[in-house]
Amino acid sequence: MHKPIILIYGPVGSGKGTQAELLVQKLGVVHLSLGDILRAKVAQNTPDAQVIKDYMSKGELVPFHIVDDIVRQRMEEPDVANGVVFDGYPRALEQAMTLVKILQDQGKKVTHVIAIKLGTDEIIERLSNRRICPNCREIYNVVSEPPKVEGICDKCGTALIKRADDQEVNAIHERMQVYQEETLPVRDYFAKQGLVHEFDGNQGINELHEQIYKIFE
Ligand code: AMP
Numbered sequence: 001m002h003k004p005i006i007l008i009y010g011p012v013g014s015g016k017g018t019q020a021e022l023l024v025q026k027l028g029v030v031h032l033s034l035g036d037i038l039r040a041k042v043a044q045n046t047p048d049a050q051v052i053k054d055y056m057s058k059g060e061l062v063p064f065h066i067v068d069d070i071v072r073q074r075m076e077e078p079d080v081a082n083g084v085v086f087d088g089y090p091r092a093l094e095q096a097m098t099l100v101k102i103l104q105d106q107g108k109k110v111t112h113v114i115a116i117k118l119g120t121d122e123i124i125e126r127l128s129n130r131r132i133c134p135n136c137r138e139i140y141n142v143v144s145e146p147p148k149v150e151g152i153c154d155k156c157g158t159a160l161i162k163r164a165d166d167q168e169v170n171a172i173h174e175r176m177q178v179y180q181e182e183t184l185p186v187r188d189y190f191a192k193q194g195l196v197h198e199f200d201g202n203q204g205i206n207e208l209h210e211q212i213y214k215i216f217e
Contacts (some may be wrong), residue, residue: 115196
């Protein structure tokens with residue numbers, strides 16, 4: 001049996017990061033969020049931090065060689081042996097081909113692709129209500145999933161912030177366009193292999209998780 005290699009797709013704000021975390025708790029797989037890894041590189045001021053920041057702040061895809069190197073190195077670490085849920089990767093067909101090759105070299109393959117659907121109005125509303133913890137990365141929605149104390153992370157007590165790229169209307173539109181043009185073809189590529197499971201993102205976090213989890217039972 002292949003260990004699960006799961007890709008989770010959905011437009012910005014569709015809750016893919018939250019759903020990925022819930023799968024981690026149930027399946028014991030490792031969560032690889034390319035967005036989080038890239039934000040961490042910016043925060044740590046690594047040599048490529050400025051390039052990454054420039055692309056992210058515009059809502060554009062970070063150059064693929066940077067992302068490919070991150071994934072290639074990460075997939076060599078021992079903790080990924082039980083499986084992985086990729087969140088926000090691959091985001092373009094070229095990245096998908098690279099991932100297929102990296103996995104093939106390790107005798108692995110993509111086993112499940114989860115696609116969360118959400119309409120444009122809902123996306124904009126969710127992004128304006130989204131807050132994240134800059135310390136432990138917990139995600140909140142000030143309307144539907146607020147923290148117990150306003151503005152403070154329940155888990156670690158850090159002051160919550162809005163993500164830089166959620167504040168810029170132009171960046172939000174750019175990310176939605178990138179998703180349509182570059183990322184949807186990736187989903188279609190895996191759909192041809194019968195790997196894609198589609199879900200309606202316009203429902204509560206737990207309801208959506210229960211539906212998604214059924215494909216692993
Ligand atoms: P996310 O946190 O998944 O919404 O990603 C935030 C931003 O990180 C994106 O708008 C891109 O600028 C960058 N990013 C995340 N994943 C990738 C990827 N697979 N390839 C290139 N850029 C990425």
